Amino acid sequence: MVDVFSGQPFADGVNYRIDPGKEAGPALLEDSGLRNAEVALTPAQLLANVHRVQHIRGLELSKGLNDPVKKTAAPINLDIEMETGTGKTYVYIKTIMELHKRYGWSKYIVVVPSIAIREGVKKSFEITAEHFQQLYGTKPRSFIYNSSRLHEIERFSSDAGVQVMIINVQAFNATGKDARRIYEVLDDFQSRKPIDVIAANRPILIIDEPQKIEGDAKKPSKSLEAMTSFSALFALRYSATHRIERTKVHRLDAIDAYNQKLVKKIAVRGITVKHxxxxxxxxxxxxxxxxxxxxxxxxxxxxxxxxxxxxxxxxxxxxxxxxxxxxxxxxxxxxxxxxxxxxxxxxxxxxxxxxxxxxxxxxEDVAEEQKRRIQIREVIRAHLGKERELFAQGIKTLSLFFIDEVGRYRDYEREDTLGDYARVFEEEYGAVLTDYLGELDLDEAAERYRDHVRAIPVRSTHEGYFSIDKKSRQFIDGRIAARGDFAGQSDDVDAYDLILKDKERLLSFEEPVRFIWSHSALREGWDNPNVFVMGMLKKSDNTTTRRQEIGRGLRLSVNQQGERMDNPVTVHDINELTVVTDESYTDFVTALQKEIIESLSARPRRASVDYFVGKTITVGDGSTSALDKTVAQALYFHLIRNDYIDESGLVTQAYKDARADGTLATPISEVLKPVIDSVWPLVDALYLDVPKPIDGRKPKKIPLNEANFNKREFQELWRRINHKTVYQVEFDSNELIDSCVRVLDTSLNVTVMQYLVESGRQVVGLEVEQLEVGTGFKVSETKVEHSAVSAQSTVKYDLLGEIAEKTQLTRRTCAAILTGIHPGTFAKFKQNPEQFITEVARLINEQKATVIVEHLSYDPLDNRYDSSIFTENQTAQDLSKAGDKLTKSVYHYVVTDSKVERSFVEKLDVSDEVVVYSKLPRGFFIPTPVGDYNPDWAIAFRDDDTKIKHVYFVAETKGSLSTLQLRGVENAKIECARKFFAALNSKADRDVTYDVLSDYSGLMQLVTTP
Known part of the structure; x- marks a missing residue:
């Protein structure tokens, strides 16, 4: 987002005289305020920056910066689309800090649609303050606007550093005495209006969930008009579901979030009536x-x-x-x-x-009450299964029930205050828990879990969070606005206090509450990273979508130390949200996917020359460039020639199959050949591969074949490889410096800012019928132009500091690299400083990784992996990918991810030379500088067979052995693994072979003598 303002001069702020009011002392008569400097860029410069940002992210280019509606919160409005649960609050706090660092802007107002979100945002500022202090050497000072604490507005205006005011829309656009005070001349504020003092700072607006605030394009809300009173420089709008589309500079939608493993994957347990x-x-x-x-x-x-x-x-x-x-x-x-x-x-x-x-x-037909009982039972069963899996890893498991009537959970007419749902829960919980604990293995880990859950009284393990009537102390439905700008939202502080204050405590094993009950008012404003199961005990309505409800549990979980469970290898093994619904699995998934697809309407779907022109690609040497019209035309015709797109420009199944199989056609065009591997992601972005939630009942934990596991051959293999290790890297800094200088001089590519020029003509006659309604012009030519405007020296950069931060090298080493490159290479800094810093850091990091792997050595420790990782770390798996029951595996079934692996397993299981084998559990990994690495297979051969050259084997199966088809990080991990096993083999009794294979015959060629 900050790149939109590239070229904006840095300014620590503009001194101004704060309105002292009628009763101010002489101290306030001086220039005591510090407001944001005005945007110095021209509209053309801003649009060029926007286009550059949109090109890089594959977004549709904005025609201009004008809004689709007349009423706007600020002169410039920028959209940042982020899927629910991906951390937009953190992102906009960091954006605030980066804007301050680069351009000096220091006054910000975060506008939120409800009290609940306001409290959550304030909490986020508090818990990340020290983090940002470490990153930026300063931290934001945040406060919640309160008309009874007006001295905070004075400090907001006068103090230096990052100042953030958090305000909910009800505080400036709602009925009631308190809401009106912001526009009134107040005696206790020196006869001034709070809004005037705030507006004088020329703040930057951060609008959180704008779709809840602004209405829509046809009927903008009063809140949108009211925000103009802040006199903001510009507004940044963060949401997963924008209702009014403005200038979009970033998109992280549902598909991107899932593919990048930023949210939990979804499983569904539905109920289907069948006669x-x-x-x-x-x-x-x-x-x-x-x-x-x-x-x-x-x-x-x-x-x-x-x-x-x-x-x-x-x-x-x-x-x-x-x-x-x-x-x-x-x-x-x-x-x-x-x-x-x-x-x-x-x-x-x-x-x-x-x-x-x-x-x-x-x-047969069942009553609604029976369906609800079944759902409650399924939630409990799913919860216990997930809890048992995560307990040993220090992760608290929570389940959330959505209900539409508080009385079904709380009934104060009864002595125990339990409603029907609460009674059913306690009945089912006792029965399911007894049954589940009886199934567990008799090992130490299972016993610890048994002791933990048995110590929790059933009455203490579930709790409802609702609005509390302070007079009668009875639970009632929260107050929900029926109409106006805030329809469907709760404005009741009490409805959320307990949730927000106890958010961290809920994550502790010391807190007995594991099952949370809430009515439908709980939407945006509360979520917990450790919600793993949801029970939808309510009829669906028109105001709350499946995505909204599921969004309460999509955040990645954390352990007891607050560390996020986002290891890319295991993230979706741990982070799975199970939704229990009274619909069939098929009906629920179909409706959910339809909602997701509808939310993706802004994504381009059709290939065309215009779509490809100007798109930024990364070519083989790591440099980036924009596709010109010649290459775009060659790519478009290549897609047509090979039936990769149909007559409408939609991507065909033929392309998807060829892409998956690695059999995409080689282009004929000479201009396309050098970049062909870099353009496929542009084509991939045109089709919506919506992730399908799995059936939550199908995955199961596969039991250990104890007879095979205890065989002498496997135990000996396990003894040889189960050492934990540490690695160390020793290399000469001069070697790294020389390598970086050489690569920067040959590969650094920094582009000047570019923009798209479109030429068109007015059309008449029959051509008008072919255009969209409301348009009278047809684009006849597009051309990418380079801007002559350079940031030059108008922006202050800590060049060494930024590169040192991005590469984790010392400033001295970074200085040696930059002074060693050719003057012409260094001159590229002026034409685009931000890209220069980013590209230099990337190329240095690549060289650093290469040097690290070359100079890496492993030292085995006396500590070993416990054999319990074969059971404790196993996650539930879908047996539809497992094939038949196996005879030589240490597991009764093996789930495979590809045809290569399935064929490999089938051959292993019938091989006369193989005694026993195992798919190595995720808990066994080799530490590497580029991430933990988990090999695929451990195989023990007959030790009395003279044909076998190596008795013990650890294998990695790949569809291709070509290093060109292995990704850089993947290849680096394999090279690290070779060094790991070489270190183990340095001990006399550890003769273990490690290699990469494509099939069983390749394995036998490696282990048999010629």
Whole structure:
């Protein structure tokens, strides 16, 4: 965002005289204020900067900086689109700090739509203050606007440094005495209006969730008009769902957030009503289980059972061949029904009458109350499964129930105040917990978890957060505005106090609350990173979408130390949000994906020459450039020639398949050949590959084959490789300096600012019919021009400091590199300082990584990985990708990610030379300077076979062995792994071979003698 103002002169602020008011002392008669300097760039310069930013990010170029609506919060409005849960508050705080660092602007107002969001934003400023102090040498001073604390406005105006006022819209655009005070002449403010003193600072507006504040383009809200009173320099608008589209300078939508692993992945457990053929028997398929015994897999089925106290519904575990009539105690509806087959891979069971039932399906029509009971049970079961997995890793698991009536959870007419939902929860929790704990393995980790959950009373582990009637102390529905600018939002402070104040405490194991109940007023303004399960116990409405509700649980989780669980290898193993709904899985997912696709309407979908012209690409040497019209035309015709796009410009399945298989056609055009590998991401961006939530019931933990695990050969292999290690790097700084100088002189490419010139003509006659409604001109030519305007010396840069910060090298080393490069190379700094710094830092980091790997050495430690990582660190997996039960693996099933891996497993399992093998668990990793590395396979061969050259083998399977097709970081990790195993083999008894393979035959060529 800050690049939009490249060329803006740095100014610490402009001194001005604060309006002293009628009763001010003589001290205030001097120039005691410090306001933001005006934007010095011309509209043409700003638009050129905007276009450069939009080019880099693949966004549609703005025609101008004018707004689509007449009413605007500021003369310049910039949109930053960020998916829910990706940390936009942190991003705009850092943007504030960067704007201050680069241009000197220091006065900011954060406008939020509700009290809840206001409190959350204030908390974010508090907990990140020291972090920003370390990054920038200063931290923002933030305060919440309060008309009873007007002295804070004086300090906002007079103090130097970053000053941030946080204000909710109700404070300047709502009825009531307090809201009006900001516009009134106040005796306790020296007969001044607070709004006048604030506006004199020429602040920068940060609008959080503008779609909740501004209305829409056809009917802008009064809040939007009211914001003009702040006299802002410009406004930055942060949201996942902008209703009024202005000048967009960044887009991080739902697809980007998922692909970049910035949010949790989603799993869904739905409930589907299905009628049995010719039977009225009640059956609910609770889920399938796999285990170690011969009678597995089993299915959990709820059915009616004749007991001494009448017919009750109970959950039973059934195996193939089980007679339902016998299990039910002789209830006639089940006569003749038995379980014909239990298929764990497909997650279905077949009954003797031919009906096939999937997990989550319930027979005959069931009342809403029964559906809610099933949902509550599913939430508890999903919660316990996730909690057991994460407890050993120090991660607290929370579950959130959405309900539409507080009375269903809290009923003060009853002595225990429990509503129907609370009673059902406590009944189901006790039964499910007893059942679940009985299934756990008898190991130390499982025992610690048992002790933990057994110590939590059921009454203490669930709590509802609602508005509290202070007079009667009874829970009531929060006050929700029915109309106007704030329709559907709560303005009740009490409704959120407990949540916001206890947000960190909820993450502690010392806090017994694990299940949270809230009514539908809880939307934007509260979320918790450790919500892993959601139960939708409410009817859907028109004001709250699935994305809004799910957004409350999309943030990546944190452990007990507050560290975010965002390791790129394991992030989606840990971070999975399970949604339990009363819709079928298919219906819920279809509706959710439809909402996501609708939110992506601004993404370009059709290929054209105009789409490609001016787009920024990164070529082979790491430099960036913009596509000119010649290359854009060659690319467009290449796509047509190979049927990669259809007649409408939409990407075809042929392209997607070729892209996935690595078989994209080589271009004929000579101008396209040098950049062909760099342009495919531009084509990828044209189709919406919306991530599909998984069926939450299908993934299961795969049990260990203890017989194979305990075999002498595997235990010996494990003994040889399970040492933990540390690495060290020793290299000569002069070597790094020389390498960096050489690369910078040959590869540094810095472009001047560029903009798009479009030529057009007015059209008449039949051509008008081909244009969109409201347009009378047709673009006839586009051309990328380079701006002659240079930032030159108008902006102050700590060049050495910024490069040292980005590369983690000393200023002395950075100075040696910069003084060593050719003067012509260094001269590129003037034409684009920001890009010069970014590109220099990137190239230095690449050379640093190369030198590090070359000079890396490992030292094995006495500490070892515990064998418990084969069970404790295992996550639930989808058996549809697992194939048949295995005989030589240490796990009964192995889930594979590719055809290469599946073929490899099938050959290993029938190989006469192989005794035992394992897919190595994620808990086993090799530390490297470019991230932790987890090899694929550990294989033990027969030690009495003379044909085998190496008994023990660790393998990495890849579809291609060409280093050209392995990414840089991936290849670096493999090279580090070679050094790791070489260090282990330096000990006499550790003869372990590590290599990269494409198939089983390649393995045998490596381990057999010629």
């Amino acid at each position: 049995l053929a010719g039977s009225s028997a009640y059956l609910y398929v609770d889920g399938l289980e796999i285990g170690k015994g011969a009678d597995f897999p089993k299915v959990r089925v709820e059915l009616e059972v004749q007991t001494a106290h009448g017919i009750k519904r109970q959950v039973k575990r059934l195996s193939q061949g089980t007679n339902l009539y016998d299990i039910s105690g002789g209830i006639e509806a089940y006569r003749g029904l038995f379980v014909r087959d239990v298929d764990a891979n497909s997650d279905v069971i077949e009954l003797s009458n031919g009906d096939i039932l999937s997990s989550g399906e319930v027979t």
